[in-house]
Amino acid sequence: MGVEMHQGVAFLGVGGNDVRVFGLAPVERARRIAAKAKLAPVDRVPAEGPVIVADLAFAWDPAWLAYLRDHRDLAVTWRGRPALVHCADAAQAQAVIAAIETGAPLPPGLAIQDAELDASLYNATLRKRENAYLLPLTREAAPVIEKASYDASYKGVTDILTLYLWRGAAFHLTRWAAAIRMTPNMVTTIGVALCVWAFFLFWQGHFAAGLLVGLIFMVLDTVDGKLARCTGTSSEWGNILDHGVDLVHPPFWYWAWGVGCAVPAWGLGFAPHEFWTIMVVLVAGYAVQRAIEGAFIAGFGIHIHVWERIDSRFRMITARRNPNYILMVLSLLLSRPDWGLVWIAWWTGLSCLFHLVRLGQAYVARAQGREVVSWLV
Known part of the structure; x- marks a missing residue:
């Protein structure tokens, strides 16, 4: 798993979901969070350059995007399902999208990080080490996700x-x-x-x-x-x-x-x-x-x-x-x-x-x- 600068990293949300979090549709919220992480939201796989592909069936801590943008060829999964993947190029991105949509295996060459087993990330902006949440976005889970999102936004070191x-x-x-x-x-x-x-x-x-x-x-x-x-x-x-x-x-x-x-x-x-x-x-x-x-x-x-x-x-x-x-x-x-x-x-x-x-x-x-x-x- 390599580390790279995040300049020019695109962000693409895939899949359909109508469950709202804090009043926002998943695609809208995902694109806003991506922009704050200095990613470039796109509507389709770019012809060239790296892209983070996100399955909108999940909701995730913004810290994951900040982490993913700096780690090339990394797939963050939940119980074996790819949720967030930093793809090096268009071909890899298309293969990842197929894996998300059909359940096919991920393409070779990707490092796998299971979000349930390894979710400890350091958030320099909020001055805390946190277990970043990543959960399936369902109506039943929406209140839990909102609370997790709110807790994740809290500074770890404050008054x-x-x-x-x-x-x-x-x-x-x-x-x-x-x-x-x-x-x-x-x-x-x-x-x-x-x-x-x-x-x-x-x-x-x-x-x-x-x-x-x-x-x-x-x-x-x-x-x-x-x-x-x-x-x-x-x-x-x-x-x-x-x-x-x-x-x-x-x-x-x-x-x-x-x-x-x-x-x-x-x-x-x-x-x-x-x-x-x-x-x-x-x-x-x-x-x-x-x-x-x-x-x-x-x-x-x-x-x-x-x-x-x-x-x-x-x-x-x-x-x-x-x-x-x-x-x-x-x-x-x-x-x-x-x-x-x-x-x-x-x-x-x-x-x-x-x-x-x-x-x-x-x-x-x-x-x-x-x-x-x-x-x-």
């Missing part, structure tokens, strides 16, 4: 709230959004409006309402990404808007929270020098954490959060918006929202220190001749 608190709720919202043909950009736009609303609620000292609105925004921030991956409908503008808002808004929330502490209903305002010291720590710490993450990617080609197991575990609680949200909730439960801002400042500083030490340790490891790679690979 504790996203991973555990609203994972189930976000799945049902994703299914509902797909059923009514909402696009990820629509969900993102609603989320942005809620994000701005939460800012004004914090500013006015309405912390409980702001936290509720912020919680809904954070859930939708999960839904839009999952909807995009499950339906293959992400766009460049949507990615910019989603990630841009994620990157920019947390410092504004903290500023508004600090101002809200001073409203008469609370009377917990900070002295000017205290408030601006906290804000400098929060903004600078937030920027430094992002810079460290970028430096690690530039230096080692992987996210700092997937280097070693401790990095993945610390990502669950590091000073990002969602873990910081827990501190905000706890401070409100104690009727001391001002403490929440102080806690977040301290936690931001400690998180920066942790990541800075880990960056230094990675450089030391490389200087000692050790390879810096993800523990998930």
Whole structure:
């Protein structure tokens, strides 16, 4: 089994199937997923060049296409039936199509990978090693496939709230959004409006309402990404808007929270020098954490959060918006929202220190001749 660049690899779905997944017909969903995998969907076998032939009687994790595109002469099967095959040329593709349609043997020269026995793939985009699903697409199996598709779209290394608190709720919202043909950009736009609303609620000292609105925004921030991956409908503008808002808004929330502490209903305002010291720590710490993450990617080609197991575990609680949200909730439960801002400042500083030490340790490891790679690979 060889490995090749995926430039110019075509994708062809064959067979008939009318069972929908997330509201999409199999051929439509398959072509969208293929395009996201940087394959070129076609309607017939191309005259020349490699092509991945897919049996539309199956549904599969998008990770399979990313894997197949880089592995020449590989057939992924399910109980002996070919489901996804990377064919080197038109003749091989025609032979594979005949095997799918008639049950004839696959042509010689193909390596076989049984998806039931060997489905462990590393997804660099989602920072996780996963058992990629590949299942017959039937009406009875459609709900199972939708759940598997949703789970496959989840980042393996993320914060504790996203991973555990609203994972189930976000799945049902994703299914509902797909059923009514909402696009990820629509969900993102609603989320942005809620994000701005939460800012004004914090500013006015309405912390409980702001936290509720912020919680809904954070859930939708999960839904839009999952909807995009499950339906293959992400766009460049949507990615910019989603990630841009994620990157920019947390410092504004903290500023508004600090101002809200001073409203008469609370009377917990900070002295000017205290408030601006906290804000400098929060903004600078937030920027430094992002810079460290970028430096690690530039230096080692992987996210700092997937280097070693401790990095993945610390990502669950590091000073990002969602873990910081827990501190905000706890401070409100104690009727001391001002403490929440102080806690977040301290936690931001400690998180920066942790990541800075880990960056230094990675450089030391490389200087000692050790390879810096993800523990998930």
